Amino acid sequence: MGRAFDSEFADELWRFGGTPYQPLARITSGSGDTFLGLARDGRPTVVKLHRPAGAADVALIRMQSAAELISALGSPRIARHLAVGEVRGLAWTAAEYVPGPSLQEAVDGYGPLSQEGVRHLARGLVEAFSALRDAGLTGRGVTARDVVLGRIGPIVVDVGLTRIEGADGRIESADEAESTAEDVRAIGALLYLAATGRPASSASGDILSPAVGNCPNALREAIESSQRVRPAARPSLEQLARAADETWVPASLATKWLAEPWQSADVLREIDDRANELARLRSRAIERAILAAAAPPSLSARRSPAVRWEKNEPAVRNRRWLAGAAVRALWSRRGR
Known part of the structure; x- marks a missing residue:
């Protein structure tokens, strides 16, 4: 599998210089506007730039409301959304970073x-989508690139805040059952891809054959019926859960995942590689901050013309804070 991060600090890396996150690298598997950032407390974050359709202020209100709803869920199957803001005419969102390949990357690579x-993917997706339903949100726009295969289970890292319909961040749908049926169809499509390596289509009925795909027999009929045209003919979220595991209990999922092997050796190695690369990028950021703080004023004032910092820009304050913390840590170690 190719590199997960591009650490070359090209000009576009600084386009979110007005956010409170230190840019570390571009995430190559995301869109061109998805970056790995570092929060003030040292947490790795995914910072994504959006070009919302319609009025920017209305989109920001919707995204902020939805992000608050998602974070309040506290679901281990959904990445926590940390902040939403606007910089230089673009909306941005920040969410926790989860080391690991997306479902799409894992299928394409392995x-x-x-x-x-x-x-396990079925159980995790049902739990994630059920949590979204409890908050009045929908996961029907989630794709295979939005699901990361983490060490203790699949995690939905992007629910598409720019696709939120309601003015307050909630779903606006005249038919709740139909909306749930669309969520079920989205889950079924993800499971079909995971089992066969192919995207779901009108020919998805072949999953009923035991010779097609790596799929538990109990899930074959549920996946096939989830792709039916009539919403009423699709199974419910509860029926999908039962097909995945007859003893399915949401509260016990986290501990059961820790005890049950379900990831391939390739995916586990990919998770470790990304965690190690993250540690390397974080160390480089601290080293840069130490050098910048120790440099003479005449040298530290020299910056590339492509990187324009404004005096009161939040990222400048964040950079100074990071530099100060790094220098204090360095002197603390020397004094031991």
Whole structure:
């Protein structure tokens, strides 16, 4: 699998210089406007720039409301959204970073998931989508690139805040059952991809054959019926959960995932590689901050013309804070 991060600090890396996050690298698997950032407390974050359709202020209100709803859920299957803001005419969102390949990357790089992997993915997606439903949100826009195969289970890292329909961040739908049916269809499409390595289509009925895909037999009919045209013919979220695991209990999922092997060796190695690369990028950022703080004023004032900092810009204050903290840590270690 290719590199997860591009640490070359090209000009566009500084386009979110007005956010309170220190840019570390571009995330190559995301859109061109998705970056790895560092929060003031040292937490790695995913900072994504958006070009919302319609009035920017209305979009920001919707995104902020939805982000607050998602963070309040506290679901281990959904990445926490940390902040929403606007910089230089673009909206931005910040969410926690989860080391690991997306479902799409894993399938493209290593092939379909194992039967146990498909079953665990089903359980995780049902739990994530159920949590979203409880908050009045929908996950129907979630794609295979929005689901990360983390060490202890799949995690939805992007629910598409720019696709939120309601003015207060909630779903605006005249038919709640139809909206839920669309969520079920989205889950089924993700499971079909995970089991077969192919996107779901009108031919998805082939999943009923035991010779097709790495899929637990109990899930085959549920996946097939989730792709039916009539919403009423699709299973419910509860029926999907039962097909994935007859003893499915949401509260016990986290501990059960820790005890049950479900990731392939390739995916586990990919998770470790990304965690190690993150540690390296964080160390480089601290080293840069130490050098910048120790440099003479005449040298530290020299900056690339492409990187224009404004005096009161939040990122400047963040950079100074990071530099000061790094220098204090360095002197503390020397004094031991």
